[in-house]
Amino acid sequence: MRLPCPHCGERGNEEFVFLGSADPVRPADSEAPIEDWIDYVFLRDNPAGANRELWHHTYGCRSWIVVRRDTRTHEILGAEPARSLPPPASTSAAK
Amino acid sequence: MTPQTQHTSQPFRLASGGLIDRATAMPFTFDGREYYGHPGDTLASALLANGIHLTGRSFKYHRPRGILYAGPEEPNALVELRTGARREPNTRATVAELYPGLTACSQNRWPSLAFDVMAVNGLAAPIFPAGFYYKTFMWPAAFWEKVYEPLIRRAAGLGRAAREPDPDSYERSHLFCDVLVIGSGAAGLAAARAAARSGARVVLCEQDFRLGGHLLSSRDEIDGKPALGWVAEVEGELAAQSKVRVLRRTTVFGLFDHGVCGAVERVSDHLDEAPPFTVRQRYWKIVARHIVVATGAIERPIVFPQNDRPGIMMASAVRSYVERFAIVPGRRAVVFMVDDSGWSTVEALQRAGASVAAVVDPREEAPERARSIGDAKVLCGATVTGTRGRLRLSGVTIKDRQGREQYIEADLLAMAGGWDPALHLTSHLGSKPKWDESIAAFVPGSLPSHIDVAGAAAGRFGLDAALKDGVRAGSEAAHHAGFASVSLAPPAASALPMHTRCAPSWRAAKLDAKSFVDFQNDVTAADIALAAREGYRSVEHAKRYTTLGMATDQGKSSGVNGLAILADVTGRTIAETGTTTFRPPYTAVAFGAIAGRETGKALRPTRLTPTHQWAAERNAVFVEVGQWLRAQWYPGPGEADWRESVNREVRAVRSTVGVCDVSTLGKIEVMGPDAGRLLDFVYANTVSTLKVGRMRYGLMLREDGHVMDDGTVARIGEDRYFLTTSTAHAEQVLRHLEFCHQVLMPSLDVAIVPVTERWAQLAVAGPRSRELLAKVVDGFDLSTAQFPHLSVAEITICNGIPARIYRVSFSGELGYEVGVPADYGDAFIRLLVREGEPLGLEPYGTEAMTVLRVEKGFPATGELNGQTTARDLGLERLLSTKKDYIGRALQRLPAFNEPDRPVLVSFAPVNASDILRAGSHILDLGAAARIENDLGYMTSAVYSPTFGHHIGLGFLKRGRDRIGERVRAYDPVRNCDVVVEVGPPCRYDSDGGLARA
Amino acid sequence: MPEPMLESRSALAGLLAPGHYGANGGTGVSLSECRGRTLLSIAARAGQTAALSAAIEGAFGVPLPMQPARTAAGSVAFIWSGPGLWLGIGSSTDDLARRLATCAPGLASIADLTGSRTTIRINGPSAREGMMKLVPIDLDETVFSTGSAALTVASHIPVQLWQTDDTPTYEIACRRSYSVSLWQSLTEAFAEYGYSVAP
Amino acid sequence: MRYSLAVLLKNALSGHAHWSPAWRDPEPKAAYDTIIVGGGGHGLATAYYLAKEHGITDVAVLEKSYIGSGNVGRNTTIIRSNYLLPGNTAFYEWSLKLWEGLEQDLNFNAMVSQRGVLNLCHSDGQRDAFARRGNAMRLNGVDAELLNGEQVRELVPLLDFENARFPIKGGLLQRRGGTVRHDAVAWGFARGADQRGVDIIQNCEVTGFRIENGRVAGVDTTRGHIRAKRIGVAVAGNSSRVAAMAGLRLPIESHVLQAFVSEAIKPLIDMVVTFGAGHFYISQSDKGGLVFGGDIDGYNSYAQRGNLPIVEDVLSCAVALFPSLSRLRYLRQWGGIMDMSMDGSPIIDRTPIEGLFLNAGWCYGGFKATPASGWCFAHTIATGTSHPLNSAYRLDRFATGHIIDEGGKGAVPNLH
Numbered sequence A: 001m002r003l004p005c006p007h008c009g010e011r012g013n014e015e016f017v018f019l020g021s022a023d024p025v026r027p028a029d030s031e032a033p034i035e036d037w038i039d040y041v042f043l044r045d046n047p048a049g050a051n052r053e054l055w056h057h058t059y060g061c062r063s064w065i066v067v068r069r070d071t072r073t074h075e076i077l078g079a080e081p082a083r084s085l086p087p088p089a090s091t092s093a094a095k
Numbered sequence B: 001m002t003p004q005t006q007h008t009s010q011p012f013r014l015a016s017g018g019l020i021d022r023a024t025a026m027p028f029t030f031d032g033r034e035y036y037g038h039p040g041d042t043l044a045s046a047l048l049a050n051g052i053h054l055t056g057r058s059f060k061y062h063r064p065r066g067i068l069y070a071g072p073e074e075p076n077a078l079v080e081l082r083t084g085a086r087r088e089p090n091t092r093a094t095v096a097e098l099y100p101g102l103t104a105c106s107q108n109r110w111p112s113l114a115f116d117v118m119a120v121n122g123l124a125a126p127i128f129p130a131g132f133y134y135k136t137f138m139w140p141a142a143f144w145e146k147v148y149e150p151l152i153r154r155a156a157g158l159g160r161a162a163r164e165p166d167p168d169s170y171e172r173s174h175l176f177c178d179v180l181v182i183g184s185g186a187a188g189l190a191a192a193r194a195a196a197r198s199g200a201r202v203v204l205c206e207q208d209f210r211l212g213g214h215l216l217s218s219r220d221e222i223d224g225k226p227a228l229g230w231v232a233e234v235e236g237e238l239a240a241q242s243k244v245r246v247l248r249r250t251t252v253f254g255l256f257d258h259g260v261c262g263a264v265e266r267v268s269d270h271l272d273e274a275p276p277f278t279v280r281q282r283y284w285k286i287v288a289r290h291i292v293v294a295t296g297a298i299e300r301p302i303v304f305p306q307n308d309r310p311g312i313m314m315a316s317a318v319r320s321y322v323e324r325f326a327i328v329p330g331r332r333a334v335v336f337m338v339d340d341s342g343w344s345t346v347e348a349l350q351r352a353g354a355s356v357a358a359v360v361d362p363r364e365e366a367p368e369r370a371r372s373i374g375d376a377k378v379l380c381g382a383t384v385t386g387t388r389g390r391l392r393l394s395g396v397t398i399k400d401r402q403g404r405e406q407y408i409e410a411d412l413l414a415m416a417g418g419w420d421p422a423l424h425l426t427s428h429l430g431s432k433p434k435w436d437e438s439i440a441a442f443v444p445g446s447l448p449s450h451i452d453v454a455g456a457a458a459g460r461f462g463l464d465a466a467l468k469d470g471v472r473a474g475s476e477a478a479h480h481a482g483f484a485s486v487s488l489a490p491p492a493a494s495a496l497p498m499h500t501r502c503a504p505s506w507r508a509a510k511l512d513a514k515s516f517v518d519f520q521n522d523v524t525a526a527d528i529a530l531a532a533r534e535g536y537r538s539v540e541h542a543k544r545y546t547t548l549g550m551a552t553d554q555g556k557s558s559g560v561n562g563l564a565i566l567a568d569v570t571g572r573t574i575a576e577t578g579t580t581t582f583r584p585p586y587t588a589v590a591f592g593a594i595a596g597r598e599t600g601k602a603l604r605p606t607r608l609t610p611t612h613q614w615a616a617e618r619n620a621v622f623v624e625v626g627q628w629l630r631a632q633w634y635p636g637p638g639e640a641d642w643r644e645s646v647n648r649e650v651r652a653v654r655s656t657v658g659v660c661d662v663s664t665l666g667k668i669e670v671m672g673p674d675a676g677r678l679l680d681f682v683y684a685n686t687v688s689t690l691k692v693g694r695m696r697y698g699l700m701l702r703e704d705g706h707v708m709d710d711g712t713v714a715r716i717g718e719d720r721y722f723l724t725t726s727t728a729h730a731e732q733v734l735r736h737l738e739f740c741h742q743v744l745m746p747s748l749d750v751a752i753v754p755v756t757e758r759w760a761q762l763a764v765a766g767p768r769s770r771e772l773l774a775k776v777v778d779g780f781d782l783s784t785a786q787f788p789h790l791s792v793a794e795i796t797i798c799n800g801i802p803a804r805i806y807r808v809s810f811s812g813e814l815g816y817e818v819g820v821p822a823d824y825g826d827a828f829i830r831l832l833v834r835e836g837e838p839l840g841l842e843p844y845g846t847e848a849m850t851v852l853r854v855e856k857g858f859p860a861t862g863e864l865n866g867q868t869t870a871r872d873l874g875l876e877r878l879l880s881t882k883k884d885y886i887g888r889a890l891q892r893l894p895a896f897n898e899p900d901r902p903v904l905v906s907f908a909p910v911n912a913s914d915i916l917r918a919g920s921h922i923l924d925l926g927a928a929a930r931i932e933n934d935l936g937y938m939t940s941a942v943y944s945p946t947f948g949h950h951i952g953l954g955f956l957k958r959g960r961d962r963i964g965e966r967v968r969a970y971d972p973v974r975n976c977d978v979v980v981e982v983g984p985p986c987r988y989d990s991d992g993g994l995a996r997a
Numbered sequence C: 001m002p003e004p005m006l007e008s009r010s011a012l013a014g015l016l017a018p019g020h021y022g023a024n025g026g027t028g029v030s031l032s033e034c035r036g037r038t039l040l041s042i043a044a045r046a047g048q049t050a051a052l053s054a055a056i057e058g059a060f061g062v063p064l065p066m067q068p069a070r071t072a073a074g075s076v077a078f079i080w081s082g083p084g085l086w087l088g089i090g091s092s093t094d095d096l097a098r099r100l101a102t103c104a105p106g107l108a109s110i111a112d113l114t115g116s117r118t119t120i121r122i123n124g125p126s127a128r129e130g131m132m133k134l135v136p137i138d139l140d141e142t143v144f145s146t147g148s149a150a151l152t153v154a155s156h157i158p159v160q161l162w163q164t165d166d167t168p169t170y171e172i173a174c175r176r177s178y179s180v181s182l183w184q185s186l187t188e189a190f191a192e193y194g195y196s197v198a199p
Numbered sequence D: 001m002r003y004s005l006a007v008l009l010k011n012a013l014s015g016h017a018h019w020s021p022a023w024r025d026p027e028p029k030a031a032y033d034t035i036i037v038g039g040g041g042h043g044l045a046t047a048y049y050l051a052k053e054h055g056i057t058d059v060a061v062l063e064k065s066y067i068g069s070g071n072v073g074r075n076t077t078i079i080r081s082n083y084l085l086p087g088n089t090a091f092y093e094w095s096l097k098l099w100e101g102l103e104q105d106l107n108f109n110a111m112v113s114q115r116g117v118l119n120l121c122h123s124d125g126q127r128d129a130f131a132r133r134g135n136a137m138r139l140n141g142v143d144a145e146l147l148n149g150e151q152v153r154e155l156v157p158l159l160d161f162e163n164a165r166f167p168i169k170g171g172l173l174q175r176r177g178g179t180v181r182h183d184a185v186a187w188g189f190a191r192g193a194d195q196r197g198v199d200i201i202q203n204c205e206v207t208g209f210r211i212e213n214g215r216v217a218g219v220d221t222t223r224g225h226i227r228a229k230r231i232g233v234a235v236a237g238n239s240s241r242v243a244a245m246a247g248l249r250l251p252i253e254s255h256v257l258q259a260f261v262s263e264a265i266k267p268l269i270d271m272v273v274t275f276g277a278g279h280f281y282i283s284q285s286d287k288g289g290l291v292f293g294g295d296i297d298g299y300n301s302y303a304q305r306g307n308l309p310i311v312e313d314v315l316s317c318a319v320a321l322f323p324s325l326s327r328l329r330y331l332r333q334w335g336g337i338m339d340m341s342m343d344g345s346p347i348i349d350r351t352p353i354e355g356l357f358l359n360a361g362w363c364y365g366g367f368k369a370t371p372a373s374g375w376c377f378a379h380t381i382a383t384g385t386s387h388p389l390n391s392a393y394r395l396d397r398f399a400t401g402h403i404i405d406e407g408g409k410g411a412v413p414n415l416h
C-alpha cells in the first residue's frame, strides 16, 4: 500500500503508523458531558467506504496526516497534513 | 558399451534441435541413480530424456504419477531437491533447472517410488471419499488424538523439510518503474518494447530462465523469421536501454495495493551452490505505475477415467519437450483433444519420429489440418474411456462415434483440453474473473485503471492477437504513465489462426471415481458430485470439502474442470457457479526469500549505548530491552552467580557510589513560547510552573484515563524543556506529543525534537557521588545549597566539554545524572570509573537498578503495565484539578474510583529466606486458591541486599488499609506459596532525606 | 582536575578497517564515515519559516530547502527534516550554532544534535543499485539526484539520506545507537559489488 | 443422517449415492421467532444452542454469502483458554470444555486437536507477566505450565536457541490448547442446528432492521423482508455496518488480519507456538501445511486481503524462530476482517433496542470462543439476561470504565 505524504511524497505503508478515524472531535474540556467523552474515546463510525483517518509518518517527516481512503478497496482519495486542518474545538479551550 | 557411455546416453533425446547445449553432459541423480542431461534442461526434461515418467505419488491414494506439464503449474512431479540443510521438499521438477550434480528424490512413498505400501489407500478409496474424516474417527472419543490423528498426520504431507538452518542467504531490493510487464511471451515482449520505445522506465519479469513463453516451443514465424529470432531481437533491444530492466527467473508472485508487486528472482537456484557474495534468491518489491499482465495461458487437462497415469501429459507440454528440449516423450502416442492446439502436438510428435497411433476428438469433424497428418488414425466423435499401465501408460481404450470400444497400445497420451488464461494475478486485488462463453474460459474481470492484461492472459489466444495486444498494452501503459506513445506497427505472425470450437474438457467422457480433476490432492469427478449431493454446492464449499485446488499448484490445472463439473451436477451455468478466489502467491514462495536478511540476529536492529564497548570490555552481561542491549550486571572476580554481582553493585550505590548508563531513556526537547502550555496538556501534573533550572517527576496518561508513562521534566530555559521517558515508551511518547501538538493544538508555537541519542547519560548515585562528580565538573558548585535535589544545569566538564547535569535519584541515594555528547560517553565512563574506584565505585547494570528502585517503591514497566491508574499507583496527588489534560475526563468513570481496586504496596516474606517472584497472585491466609479469592498480584520482586531478604511490589485490593497484615503470595506455576507481610511501596528512606541531602 | 579533555569515539570505532571487501576486488563503492561534524536541529518558530530562510541565506549564502532536499555552501549544509524542521551541518570550525543564533534570533528553536547521528558516505558506480536494497524509496536519477534528500527506513532503522554528487555519492545518517546495525546492512548489501572502506 | 463408520461403509457399497445434504437449503419463511444475522461460527453455534439448550427452534440464520465465508473459515484455528483477566478466563475455559465434547455432541468430527499452545517469552519481565497469567489460569482451575528455556528446547527442538536476536527464556504452555478444523466447525454447527429445525439461509444479506416503538420487528434482506421477535447479530468484521442499520455506533473498528499456509510437509511442528518478541504464531494442520500468521495490517479495512509489510514481518519472524523453515514455501495468503474492539475484548449483550442482541468485538481471538459464545449468546437471547459467564462482556462497560484490556494497550484497536 502506498500513502501520499503531503511532505515526503508517496511512500510505502511500512513507514507509517495508523491511529484511527480522524473524525472524532475531542470535547471542549474535561468537564464536558461524560457521554461526549465516551463517544470521543471509544465509539467509531467504522465506515465501509470513504474513511478519514490519521496516519503518522513515523519513518519519514513525523507528520500526522489525514488520509481519505476507501476501506473496501483501499483506494486513496486524498491526504493532507493534520496541522493544516481547521483546529478542532478543544484548541481554543486549551489556549 | 562402457558404463560411461551407457550413462551419458539419453535414449529419448533427439539428435538435433532444441534449446539445449549437447556439447556439455551434466550428471544428476534421481532416487539414487545417476543420469545425464544438458544445460538448458529442467529436471523434468532431463528425466524424460532418460525415459523416466514416474516421478511421484499422489497425496491421498499414493497413485503413481508422472510429469504432466512443462512449467510451474505442475501438480504431479514434485521432488525433494538437494539434501541435508538444503533439502527443499515439493519442488516441481518442471521448473528445477538442471545443474551438474543435482540430487533429487521422490517423496511421499515408502519404501520406494515403484513400490509404495501406502498405495493400499487407493484400494480403500471407496471408503475415503471427499470429507470422509468429518464423518468418522469419533469413537471412542479419546482415540481421535491418540490414534487416528497421528496416523492421518503421518500419512499426509508430501516431502520432508530440512531440519537444519538454511545455509544460504537471501535479500530484498526495491524497484520503481513506469511500466511493469509480467511475462515475456509474444505479448509481454511486444508490450515491453512498445513501452520502452516511448521512454518509460520498464521492468520485464519472466519466471522462466529464457524469454519467449510459448514461442520457445513453437515453430511459428514472426515478420517472416523464426519466432526465436524475433525474441532475440527484442531481447537485444531491451538490453541496450538503460531505462529497461529484464529480470529472468523472476516470478511476480503477487499484486498488492497501489502498484506494489512482489517478485522473487531465483538468483542461484540453477547452481549447485550460490557463489560467494551472492544470494540464493532475491525478493524484489516493485512499485509500478502501470502493470501489463502478459502471463499467457495454461492448458487444461481433460477429465476421463484413469486420466492420471505416468505417460499421460498435456499436449502443450509434449510440444515443449519436443521443440524446446529435443525429447520425444513417447514412442507411440495417442492425442486426445477437445481443442485444436492439439494438432500442433500431433505434428511435433511426428516430426520427432514418434508414431501417433490415434487422434481422439469428441467433436464431430476434424479441421482442414487433419488431412495432412500422415498415417495417424483420426477418430472424431470419439472419446477415451480408460487407460492401462501401472507405473507407465501401456494403452488407451477409445470409444468411437458408434460406441465401439477399441484398445490401442501407447506409452504416451497427450491431452489438449483447451486453455485457461493465467489471470491469477489480476484477482489479487479483488477482481472476479468472468466467464467468456466464446472461448469457454474465464477472463479477467474489471480491473483497477493501473492494471492491463495482454495476450493469452486476456483470453486473446493466437500469436497474432498476442503481438497486437502486447503493442497496444505497452504503449497505453506508457501513455498513462505520462509518456508520448510512439506508433509501432505490431509484427506479423505466421501462426495458424486459432479457431474456437473448443469442446468442454469435463464433458469429453463419462466420469467416474477414477476421473481425476485435481491430480495432486486426488479429487475426482465423483468427489465433486458427492460434495454437491451433501449440500456443499457453493463453489467455495465444494473446494473446501473436497480440497479441490488447495494443493501446491493451487488448482492451476484443475480449477475450471472442477467448477464446471460442479455446475453440471448442480444444474447451474458456469457463470452462476463462479470461481474460487486466486490469492498470492502465484507460485509458492520460499520463506527465506521474503525474510531476506532480516532474520536471525538481524531480525531487528540492535541498538547499542554509547558505553557499550566499555561495558563489553568489562565483561558485562547484556540484556535485550526492546531493541537495545543494556548491561544487566558486571560479573566480578570470584563471584559465583549473578546475584552476588548484583548485590555488590547495589551495596556500592547504597554505601559509596555507582555509575549506570541510562542513555536508553527517551529524551525529548520541547521548545518555543508555547512549550509549557503543551506540556501542561500532556502531563497530568502541572509543568509550566517549573522554574528555569528545576525539574520534576511527570506523569502522562492515555486519554482513556490509564497511565501511559512517567519520567522527568526539566526546564532548561524560559522556552526550553527537557523530558525523559521510559526506555520502552520513548517512541510512543514522542508520537503522542506530536499528536497533541499537530492534531489537537496545531496553533501552538512549539518544536518537539527527540534528543535521545545526543546524550550519553550516566546516572551517578550514592553517598559519594558528589565527591566523584566534583572531580570532573569545570568548577560547578554541586552543594545542595547551590544545586538542590531536582535541579538541572548546563555546565561543562573536563575542561570545556558541554554537559547537562540533573540532580535526580532513581535509587533513593544522593544522585545525579550527567549527559555528555554521545561520542564522549565512552571516555567519560572510563574516567568516572578510574576516578571513582578509589572511592569504592562500582558500575551497576539494569538488575541493580531494579533492586534499588523496588526498595524505593518507584514504579516501572511491571507497574506501568497499561492497566493501572494514577490512583492504583498511589500517584493521585499528581492529578491536577486546575486544568484540562489528556486522560483527565475519564477519571470520572465509576471503575476508576472503586475502593476495591488493587493499589500499589510492597511485600516482604515473613520467613526471610523465602523467595518472592513477580507474577505471584495474592490471597488471604487460609483462603482457598480460587479466583474469587484473588486479591492482587506481584509485579516486581528482587532480592534486597539492603534488607537481607526478598522484597516485592504489587497491587493489592484495599492495600493501603492492609499495611502490616500478612497474606499469601501464591505462585502455583512455579510451585511457590509464601506468606508475606504487606508494606508501603517505599521501604527505603521513606521521607526521601538521603536524596535531598 | 583530572585529564583535561575526553576523547571522542565514533559509534563505528573499530569497525571501519580500511581495505577492500566483497566481490570484484572491492571496486563497486567506497564507504567511509563522515566525522567531526556539528549537527543542529533547526525548527522554525510559528510563521517564521520564510524569515528564517532569508536570514540564513543572508548569513550563509544559501536558503533553507522547502522540500525534501539539501542546500549547501562549503561545509555548511541544511537538510530538510520535516515541515519547518532542518538538520544543520557544519564542520567543527564553522561555528554553526553561534552564527545561527546571531543571524536568526527569535526565528528558530535550535537544539544541538552533534554526535547523535552517524553519517556514512557511499560513493561509486554501484552506490545506487546497492542503496536500493536498503531503502524503499526511488533513487533513480530522474527522481532523486544531487541535492535531493529523504527521511525513510532501512531494515527497521530510521534513516535520513541525501545525495551530494552525481557519481553518485550518498550520505546516510542514522541515530547513533543504530550505527553498527546499519553498517552491517550496508556491507552485506554492497558485498555483491565489492566495496572499499576508506579511512 | 447420523455419521458413523458403519454408515460410511454402507454408503461406500452404494458408491456414495445416498448421502443426504448436511443441511437443508430452505426458502426463508415470512417470520421467525428468532433471527440470527451472520452464518459464521458464532451465529451458527448460537442457533444450535438456542435449539438444543433452550428449545427455541423457530430460528433462521441469515448469511449474506455462504456459511463459513467469514472469519470462521479463514482463521488460524487456535483454541486455548490462557487468559489473564476475570471476565475472560472462565468464559474461555467454558469454551474449551465445550470443544472437548463437541464431536460427540455434534456427531461431526471437527478434529479438535489438543496438541498444546506454547507462548514463548524472551525477557524476565515477559516471563513474570506469563507467570501472572498462568497463576490466574490455575486459580480458575485451568491448566497452565511455566517452562524454562531448557524445557522449551526439549519440546520444540527446531527453535533457534543459538543465534536468536531475542533469546528464548521460557514459555507458558497450555497443553489443553490446540487447533480445530475451521470449516468443520461451521459445518458441524450448521448441520446440528438444521437437524433441530433451524433454517440456514445462505446468500441472504441483511440490509436493514425494522424497528417499531423501540423494539425490533424484523429485517430487510436481499431475499425480502423477514419478521422476527428477537434478532441476534453475530457478524464479526461487519458488526459496525450492521449495527449502523439499527442506528448504533460501536466501540469497534474493522481491521484486516492475514494468514498463511505452506506447502504440505511431513510432521514437523507438533504444537502451536507463538513468538513473544514479535508477532508470529504457527501450527501444522492435519493436511501437513504450516498454518501461520502475525500482526494485523494495522489500518481499517473491509477487503479480505492485506499488504506486503506484514508478509515480510511474518516470514522474517518465521525464519528467525525456526531457521530450518527458510527453504519451505508458502502457498497461499488471505485475510479476514476483524472486529477489533476498543479494549480487545468482546461484547455479548442486549442493545438499547429491545429484542436486538449483539455479539461482536472478537478481534483475532474469536474462533476459540465459538462454542461458548454461541452458548452464552443463546442464553442471553432466550432469557433476555446475561449468563454469569458473559456478564463482563457488556456493551456499556466503556461508559463505566470496566474495560477488559488484557494487553494494557488502551483504546487503540490495532494495538490489541
Ligand SMILES: Cc1cc2nc3c(=O)[nH]c(=O)nc-3n(C[C@H](O)[C@H](O)[C@H](O)COP(=O)(O)OP(=O)(O)OC[C@H]3O[C@@H](n4cnc5c(N)ncnc54)[C@H](O)[C@@H]3O)c2cc1C
Pocket (backbone or CB within 6 Å): D037, D038, D039, D040, D041, D042, D043, D062, D063, D064, D065, D066, D067, D068, D069, D070, D071, D072, D073, D074, D075, D076, D077, D078, D079, D204, D205, D206, D207, D234, D235, D236, D237, D238, D242, D257, D258, D259, D293, D335, D336, D337, D338, D362, D363, D364, D365, D366, D367, D368, D369
Ligand atoms: C486470519 C485470521 C486468523 C485468526 N486466528 C484465530 C485463532 O487462531 N484463534 C481464534 O480463536 N480466533 C482467530 N481468529 C478470529 C476468529 O476467526 C473470529 O473472531 C471469529 O471467527 C468470529 O466469529 P464468527 O465465526 O461468527 O465470524 P464470521 O465467520 O466472520 O461470521 C460472520 C458472518 O456474518 C456474515 N454477515 C456479515 N454481514 C452480514 C449481513 N449484513 N447479513 C447477513 N450476514 C452477514 C458474514 O458473511 C459472515 O459469514 C482469526 C481470524 C482471522 C481472520
Ligand SMILES: NC(=O)c1ccc[n+]([C@@H]2O[C@H](COP(=O)([O-])OP(=O)(O)OC[C@H]3O[C@@H](n4cnc5c(N)ncnc54)[C@H](O)[C@@H]3O)[C@@H](O)[C@H]2O)c1
Pocket (backbone or CB within 6 Å): B182, B183, B184, B185, B186, B187, B188, B189, B205, B206, B207, B208, B212, B213, B214, B215, B250, B251, B252, B253, B294, B295, B296, B297, B340, B341, B419, B422, B425, B454, B455, B456, B457, B461, B462, B463, B466, B495, B498, B586
Ligand atoms: N491454442 C493455442 O495454441 C494457444 C493458446 C494459448 C496461447 N498460445 C500461444 O501462446 C502465446 C501467447 O502469448 P502470450 O505472450 O500471451 O503468452 P505466453 O504463454 O507465450 O507467455 C507468458 C509468459 O509469462 C510468464 N509468466 C507467467 N506468469 C508469470 C509470473 N507470475 N511472473 C513472471 N512470469 C510469468 C510465462 O513463463 C511465459 O513465459 C502465443 O505464442 C500463442 O500462439 C497458443
Ligand SMILES: Cc1cc2nc3c(=O)[nH]c(=O)nc-3n(C[C@H](O)[C@H](O)[C@H](O)COP(=O)(O)O)c2cc1C
Pocket (backbone or CB within 6 Å): B540, B549, B550, B551, B554, B580, B581, B583, D073, D074, D075, D076, D077, D182, D261, D285, D287, D289, D291, D304, D331, D332, D333, D334, D335
Ligand atoms: C487452517 C487453514 C488451512 C488452510 N489450508 C489451505 C491449504 O492447504 N491449501 C489452500 O489452498 N488453502 C488453504 N487455506 C486457505 C483457503 O484456501 C482460503 O484461502 C481461506 O479459507 C480464505 O478464503 P478465500 O481465500 O476464499 O477468501 C487454509 C485456510 C485455513 C484457515
Ligand SMILES: [Zn+2]
Pocket (backbone or CB within 6 Å): A005, A006, A007, A008, A009, A057, A060, A061, A062, A063
Ligand atoms: Zn512525510
